Amino acid sequence: MKVAVFSTKAYDRQFLAAANSDHQHELVFLEPRLNRDTAILAAGFPAVCVFVHDQVDASTLQILAANNTRLVALRCAGFNNVDLKAAAQLGITIVRVPAYSPYGVAEHAVGLILSLNRKIHRAHNRVREGNFSIDGLLGFNLNGRTVGIVGTGKIGLILGHIMKGFGCNLLAYDVYQNPELEMIGGKYVELPELFANADIISLHCPLIAETHHLINEEAIAQMKSGMMLINTSRGGLIDTQAVIEGLKSGKIGYLGVDVYEQESELFFEDLSGEIIQDDIFQRLTTFPNVLITGHQAFFTAEALSNIAETTFANITDFDNGRPCGNEIRHQPQTEAKVLVN
Numbered sequence: 001m002k003v004a005v006f007s008t009k010a011y012d013r014q015f016l017a018a019a020n021s022d023h024q025h026e027l028v029f030l031e032p033r034l035n036r037d038t039a040i041l042a043a044g045f046p047a048v049c050v051f052v053h054d055q056v057d058a059s060t061l062q063i064l065a066a067n068n069t070r071l072v073a074l075r076c077a078g079f080n081n082v083d084l085k086a087a088a089q090l091g092i093t094i095v096r097v098p099a100y101s102p103y104g105v106a107e108h109a110v111g112l113i114l115s116l117n118r119k120i121h122r123a124h125n126r127v128r129e130g131n132f133s134i135d136g137l138l139g140f141n142l143n144g145r146t147v148g149i150v151g152t153g154k155i156g157l158i159l160g161h162i163m164k165g166f167g168c169n170l171l172a173y174d175v176y177q178n179p180e181l182e183m184i185g186g187k188y189v190e191l192p193e194l195f196a197n198a199d200i201i202s203l204h205c206p207l208i209a210e211t212h213h214l215i216n217e218e219a220i221a222q223m224k225s226g227m228m229l230i231n232t233s234r235g236g237l238i239d240t241q242a243v244i245e246g247l248k249s250g251k252i253g254y255l256g257v258d259v260y261e262q263e264s265e266l267f268f269e270d271l272s273g274e275i276i277q278d279d280i281f282q283r284l285t286t287f288p289n290v291l292i293t294g295h296q297a298f299f300t301a302e303a304l305s306n307i308a309e310t311t312f313a314n315i316t317d318f319d320n321g322r323p324c325g326n327e328i329r330h331q332p333q334t335e336a337k338v339l340v341n
Contacts, residue, residue: 006034019308039063047071058086084330095314101303106158108297112256143167148198151205195222207234226253235261
């Protein structure tokens with residue numbers, strides 16, 4: 001099958017080409033992101049392969065459909081960038097990779113927690129400059145602290161296992177409760193109780209209408225003073241301006257994020273020689289208790305292999321007319337109920 005692969009970097013080509021050796025699809029790698037302006041590049045391709053920042057909205061899908069594209073294969077788990085209703089109306093099938101790096105993402109969240117707590121990133125910079133003072137680097141024991149996990153699917157569950165190993169108490173919130181989390185001592189509570197009692201809150205739910213700005217001014221007001229907030233899921237879960245106010249007041253004592261609401265104009269690109277125009281993002285970088293990484297939580301060799309293998313298995317299923325278990329359908333009555341990731 002002829003596939004136009006958008007938003008490709010060198011590492012994408014490496015892992016996708018290796019996985020395709022078992023499927024023999026005809027791949028054309030394209031560096032631009034997919035949107036209404038670049039969709040014409042897929043003319044004549046029955047399938048396109050896209051990533052998290054590609055814009056698969058109604059206008060883009062209309063152009064794809066007009067040029068005989070019948071399949072959009074997401075090489076990611078999230079699909080908030082896809083207009084599923086428009087895809088269904090146009091007869092375009094959408095498939096995704098539902099779980100490719102749960103350990104990698106959970107472990108990255110733990111890395112953010114440890115680095116923020118013990119100021120490892122700041123200590124590293126000091127030592128490189130010959131400054132061996134430990135003033136200002138005081139941390140706290142994770143043992144005995146309470147961790148609140150919002151979203152207890154694969155990633156949230158793995159994080160629970162890891163933090164339990166540190167001796168933490170676990171609180172959790174999800175529409176669908178995971179019995180395995182309860183088996184390791186986790187307790188499900190409503191969000192206000194989780195906000196009020198957690199020393200560390202880690203977000204692992206998808207971005208849907210009901211979770212947009214889940215962390216807002218009202219939620220922050222309910223939290224412990226000096227708490228730690230971690231987000232490795234989707235940037236839109238956090239109202240960034242409200243979080244900045246929380247940092248300024250001291251309500252939020254630590255912030256670790258691998259995602260950002262307006263990241264599509266920033267992340268995955270080298271902008272080191274440019275003046276970044278996003279004032280809100282730039283404000284975040286001025287806080288000494290904020291640690292930002294550029295959407296790299298998923299970025300492990302195992303994850304890239306899994307992404308590539310599952311993506312081409314999905315495309316091959318479609319090409320051969322077989323049902324694909326990773327197809328996403330427009331289901332307005334049930335979409336809002338899913339809070340796991």
